Amino acid sequence: MIVKKGSFVIEGLENVQINIGKVGAEEEQIAQGPTPRPEIISLRNWDYRLLDRYNPVYTPTSDMCDYCTYGKCDLTGNKEGACGIDLEGQSARQALMTNIMGAACHTAHGRHLLNYLTRKYGNDFPIDVGPSNLQAPLTETIMGIQPKTIGDFFPVLDYVEEQLTQLMATTNTGQEGSARDFESKALHAGMLDLLGMEVADIIQISCLGFPKSDEKAPMAEIGMGILDPTKPVVICVGHNIVAPAYILDYMDKNGQFDKIEIAGLCCTAHDMTRYNRNAKIIGSMTKELKYIRSGIPDVLVTDEQCVRADILKEAQKLHIPVIATNEKITYGLPDRTNDNVDAIIDDLVSGKQAGVLLLDFEKIGELVPKLAMKIGPIRKAKGLTALPNEEEFKKLVAKCTKCLQCTRDCPESLPISDAMAAAVNGDLVPFEELHDKCVGCGRCDYSCPVDIPVLNVIEKAAQRVIREEKGKVRIGRGQIGDPEIREEGRNLVLGTTPGVLAFVGCGNYPDGTKDVYDVVEEMIQRSYIIISSGCAAMDIGMYKDKDGKTLYERYPGRFIKGNLLNTGSCVSNAHIAATTIKVASIFAGRKTKGNWEEIADYVLNRVGAVGIAWGAYSQKAFAIGTGCNRLGIPVVVGPHGTKYRRAFIGKPYRKDDWNVFDGRDGSVVNVEPAPEHLMITAETKEEMMPLLAKLCFRPSDNSLGRAIKLTHYIELSEKYLKKMPDDWHIYVRNEADLPVAKREQLLKLLEQKGWKIDWEKKKITEGPLRKVDVSFQPTNVPRLCKEAKK
Amino acid sequence: MNSEKAIDTTRQAVPFDTGNIPGPKMARATMPAVAGKMLAKAKRPLLIVGSEIHDEKVLAKVVDFGKRGIQIAAVGNSFSALGDKGLDAHYINMHALASYLCDPQWPGLDGKGGYDLVVFFGITYYYMSQSISALKNFSKIKVVSIDKYYHPNADMSFGNLRDDVFIAALDEVILQLPKK
Numbered sequence: 001m002i003v004k005k006g007s008f009v010i011e012g013l014e015n016v017q018i019n020i021g022k023v024g025a026e027e028e029q030i031a032q033g034p035t036p037r038p039e040i041i042s043l044r045n046w047d048y049r050l051l052d053r054y055n056p057v058y059t060p061t062s063d064m065c066d067y068c069t070y071g072k073c074d075l076t077g078n079k080e081g082a083c084g085i086d087l088e089g090q091s092a093r094q095a096l097m098t099n100i101m102g103a104a105c106h107t108a109h110g111r112h113l114l115n116y117l118t119r120k121y122g123n124d125f126p127i128d129v130g131p132s133n134l135q136a137p138l139t140e141t142i143m144g145i146q147p148k149t150i151g152d153f154f155p156v157l158d159y160v161e162e163q164l165t166q167l168m169a170t171t172n173t174g175q176e177g178s179a180r181d182f183e184s185k186a187l188h189a190g191m192l193d194l195l196g197m198e199v200a201d202i203i204q205i206s207c208l209g210f211p212k213s214d215e216k217a218p219m220a221e222i223g224m225g226i227l228d229p230t231k232p233v234v235i236c237v238g239h240n241i242v243a244p245a246y247i248l249d250y251m252d253k254n255g256q257f258d259k260i261e262i263a264g265l266c267c268t269a270h271d272m273t274r275y276n277r278n279a280k281i282i283g284s285m286t287k288e289l290k291y292i293r294s295g296i297p298d299v300l301v302t303d304e305q306c307v308r309a310d311i312l313k314e315a316q317k318l319h320i321p322v323i324a325t326n327e328k329i330t331y332g333l334p335d336r337t338n339d340n341v342d343a344i345i346d347d348l349v350s351g352k353q354a355g356v357l358l359l360d361f362e363k364i365g366e367l368v369p370k371l372a373m374k375i376g377p378i379r380k381a382k383g384l385t386a387l388p389n390e391e392e393f394k395k396l397v398a399k400c401t402k403c404l405q406c407t408r409d410c411p412e413s414l415p416i417s418d419a420m421a422a423a424v425n426g427d428l429v430p431f432e433e434l435h436d437k438c439v440g441c442g443r444c445d446y447s448c449p450v451d452i453p454v455l456n457v458i459e460k461a462a463q464r465v466i467r468e469e470k471g472k473v474r475i476g477r478g479q480i481g482d483p484e485i486r487e488e489g490r491n492l493v494l495g496t497t498p499g500v501l502a503f504v505g506c507g508n509y510p511d512g513t514k515d516v517y518d519v520v521e522e523m524i525q526r527s528y529i530i531i532s533s534g535c536a537a538m539d540i541g542m543y544k545d546k547d548g549k550t551l552y553e554r555y556p557g558r559f560i561k562g563n564l565l566n567t568g569s570c571v572s573n574a575h576i577a578a579t580t581i582k583v584a585s586i587f588a589g590r591k592t593k594g595n596w597e598e599i600a601d602y603v604l605n606r607v608g609a610v611g612i613a614w615g616a617y618s619q620k621a622f623a624i625g626t627g628c629n630r631l632g633i634p635v636v637v638g639p640h641g642t643k644y645r646r647a648f649i650g651k652p653y654r655k656d657d658w659n660v661f662d663g664r665d666g667s668v669v670n671v672e673p674a675p676e677h678l679m680i681t682a683e684t685k686e687e688m689m690p691l692l693a694k695l696c697f698r699p700s701d702n703s704l705g706r707a708i709k710l711t712h713y714i715e716l717s718e719k720y721l722k723k724m725p726d727d728w729h730i731y732v733r734n735e736a737d738l739p740v741a742k743r744e745q746l747l748k749l750l751e752q753k754g755w756k757i758d759w760e761k762k763k764i765t766e767g768p769l770r771k772v773d774v775s776f777q778p779t780n781v782p783r784l785c786k787e788a789k790k
Numbered sequence: 791m792n793s794e795k796a797i798d799t800t801r802q803a804v805p806f807d808t809g810n811i812p813g814p815k816m817a818r819a820t821m822p823a824v825a826g827k828m829l830a831k832a833k834r835p836l837l838i839v840g841s842e843i844h845d846e847k848v849l850a851k852v853v854d855f856g857k858r859g860i861q862i863a864a865v866g867n868s869f870s871a872l873g874d875k876g877l878d879a880h881y882i883n884m885h886a887l888a889s890y891l892c893d894p895q896w897p898g899l900d901g902k903g904g905y906d907l908v909v910f911f912g913i914t915y916y917y918m919s920q921s922i923s924a925l926k927n928f929s930k931i932k933v934v935s936i937d938k939y940y941h942p943n944a945d946m947s948f949g950n951l952r953d954d955v956f957i958a959a960l961d962e963v964i965l966q967l968p969k970k
């Protein structure tokens with residue numbers, strides 16, 4: 001059944017009316033909610049509601065504060081520093097600053113694109129993201145406007161930039177002192193981050209011909225083994241498509257795709273494939289140093305974000321010229337923007353200059369392919385690589401003294417010396433395994449007291465697996481279209497789709513990239529909708545099943561259960577968050593414009609969506625997570641996420657924290673802890689999976705949906721932790737909530753817990769926290785109750 | 791045990807991850823017998839173990855602790871190795887546990903109240919180090935690391951140990967515990 005508009009009733013749920021909202025032309029361009037363009041405290045009450053239930057948990061990496069000249073102050077044990085701030089306040093201030101950094105990064109990226117694209121295409125260039133009336137859900141919900149053209153986004157970014165300045169001001173010594181209010185401000189920064197990302201991706205989708213809500217977007221190749229290293233190789237690193245787009249256009253015009261290999265590292269790669277199907281993807285930031293050290297790239301083009309700070313130094317050693325194309329990363333390079341292209345090429349080929357700053361896109365487009373054609377053969381003739389040859393490799397591994405210094409410096413504590421010992425005996429398998437777990441940071445090189453270039457040794461030893469590293473990623477599709485939301489809304493209400501799991505973020509995984517593949521495979525087989533973006537979307541495509549197929553080849557890309565979607569690059573994360581707004585708007589008819597609190601309240605209580613940033617490392621990833629939290633979406637991070645130093649963790653044993661209102665009459669209902677946490681870590685993938693299933697529970701679940709969610713929660717816990725979850729019964733409201741296949745067995749267990757069962761009717765007569773009420777309208781916001789509205 | 795033979799766990803008392811230096815207060819290096827006596831004397835001790843206990847020898851020590859009546863918080867994926875051993879072991883998420891331990895209202899894993907001493911081993915190093923920084927700064931609970939690695943955020947900790955020394959040190963801790 002596909003319902004396009006109006007109201008309908010589901011069989012068996014006759015007293016539930018489902019409204020498919022009217023969106024678009026009929027709606028006015030005026031705010032419908034109370035907080036268009038919220039200021040830094042406009043949504044404080046909503047934040048407090050979240051923070052009072054999901055208490056911030058601080059895990060400082062440093063017990064000191066050294067922000068001002070009063071310090072360093074020792075804040076150990078939550079002492080106050082000279083300015084009066086305690087460790088809790090300082091930790092919250094750091095959470096805010098981290099969010100501001102992330103939000104500024106995405107917003108500045110959006111600003112660069114907006115200035116460029118409006119200059120090129122004009123302010124009136126229409127927004128077109130695919131088959132949607134609700135084209136800019138975050139913009140509508142936050143700003144209270146419905147943008148039609150790319151120029152309409154100028155006031156949006158003006159607003160974000162102004163708010164970020166206000167927020168940054170509060171972090172100065174002698175400003176905000178309350179941890180709770182720092183966190184409210186951090187949530188504000190997270191929300192701004194989502195908005196900055198939405199602007200960036202909508203305008204590039206609209207102007208640059210990216211797939212528009214395309215569930216059938218073609219596949220792109222991915223991996224360290226996909227390029228033909230005998231051809232000149234251009235590698236673009238970062239996140240901003242503008243410079244790579246000019247290079248691709250030039251190559252297209254001159255028919256060079258069979259002569260030059262061009263690929264990207266990190267999110268630039270996603271956007272290159274969205275722009276031109278000939279582009280390829282090497283992988284996430286963790287592949288950056290590894291790939292440079294291989295010597296395969298002949299030209300490196302940098303733009304912004306997730307570019308290693310030592311890229312010039314590393315490239316220079318191998319005579320790989322670096323073309324910096326964005327003001328944010330300039331490496332002290334000479335600005336050759338106004339110089340003649342051929343003259344610049346001569347200086348780079350001769351080695352007179354290791355790299356240049358070039359801000360003229362036309363010149364970049366022309367220079368890079370020409371440079372690659374010229375320097376490629378020269379570099380290849382010299383066989384330039386940082387990796388040792390066979391003889392050198394043997395000598396290097398024999399030098400290892402097993403001092404473990406490298407392991408102590410390694411972010412993943414990898415057992416490097418064991419692999420060295422195995423290699424001495426000709427066994428390279430341990431090194432091949434390390435290659436996947438190694439995040440390519442290079443810290444081990446600095447630590448080795450006998451000067452073994454550890455990363456190069458790992459990469460040399462792993463050549464066999466690297467050659468095989470060839471996967472497929474479905475090109476970033478952009479937004480989820482309104483028609484998909486309409487179709488899937490029914491399953492979301494019935495719960496036959498147990499949840500939406502969004503795998504996002506970076507590659508700082510605790511135990512290699514394979515974990516993400518394994519978890520996605522498990523959850524997609526259980527009919528969760530899997531959405532991905534950024535580096536996580538890449539890593540999902542890196543592994544194959546026994547038939548040689550990647551997950552993207554096995555599962556289609558529509559927003560329905562059991563599908564796998566790649567929205568695109570980092571800034572495409574906005575669409576994932578925005579999907580929940582679309583559900584609230586299109587499916588439930590909630591007004592969006594300037595109505596953040598109501599939408600977020602709806603999402604928190606009704607939309608079983610969870611974000612997973614298993615390898616998150618960056619400030620940007622933290623900001624995305626915090627923005628999702630303000631929108632009512634829980635986020636799970638890998639164990640490294642404790643180094644973000646703040647989480648939002650619910651306390652199920654504090655019963656009053658789980659009181660909500662029934663929107664029909666304002667009565668208070670004590671509900672099960674759903675979702676139990678807003679931001680939390682897990683130690684391993686085995687722990688993560690049942691946690692994901694649990695975080696998909698929502699107070700609004702009907703019995704069929706709850707039974708399905710409960711099935712997965714119990715099964716995943718039994719499969720991976722070898723136990724029934726201790727708290728499964730909390731989520732049972734009546735016998736219909738129990739998975740059918742296990743009903744009898746579970747009723748017995750409930751009886752053992754003291755619940756009363758009518759065995760004749762197979763009914764629970766006493767025990768549950770509350771009854772199922774299919775018309776229940778859970779809300780955390782008193783003003784949204786009908787009584788209050790009167 | 792003969793004191794001359796006692797294992798010295800106070801050497802190499804420097805953060806295992808080189809950069810893990812939290813501030814002026816770092817754990818005092820401790821000997822197994824001292825940690826064991828504290829555990830024996832505690833009113834309501836809790837042993838936390840995590841995803842690095844699957845090695846046979848380490849797992850055997852967890853079981854020994856459990857058999858002496860110490861309640862176990864099995865974090866990460868560790869419960870999968872402990873559930874069938876007849877121990878007072880409970881799965882809990884480590885990050886949530888850190889949060890709850892800081893809350894005097896928390897009724898504990900069994901509903902019988904909070905804890906006055908936490909000891910731990912066998913958890914991803916940086917993960918545990920971060921998690922107990924919450925306890926160090928925002929709770930009154932004593933934290934003693936009997937892990938293979940020195941943990942600066944504990945009150946007391948073993949230094950960085952070799953595998954065999956680690957197992958022997960755990961044995962010495964267990965020796966101090968009354969048999970059930």
Ligand code: SF4
Pocket residue numbers: 406409410411412413414416437438439440441442443444445454455
């Ligand atoms: S490069 Fe790899 S092995 Fe070396 S320290 Fe970094 S993660 Fe560890």
Ligand code: SF4
Pocket residue numbers: 399400401402403404405406407416417420447448449450451452454
């Ligand atoms: S630091 Fe060097 S010598 Fe020490 S274990 Fe690592 S590779 Fe071997």
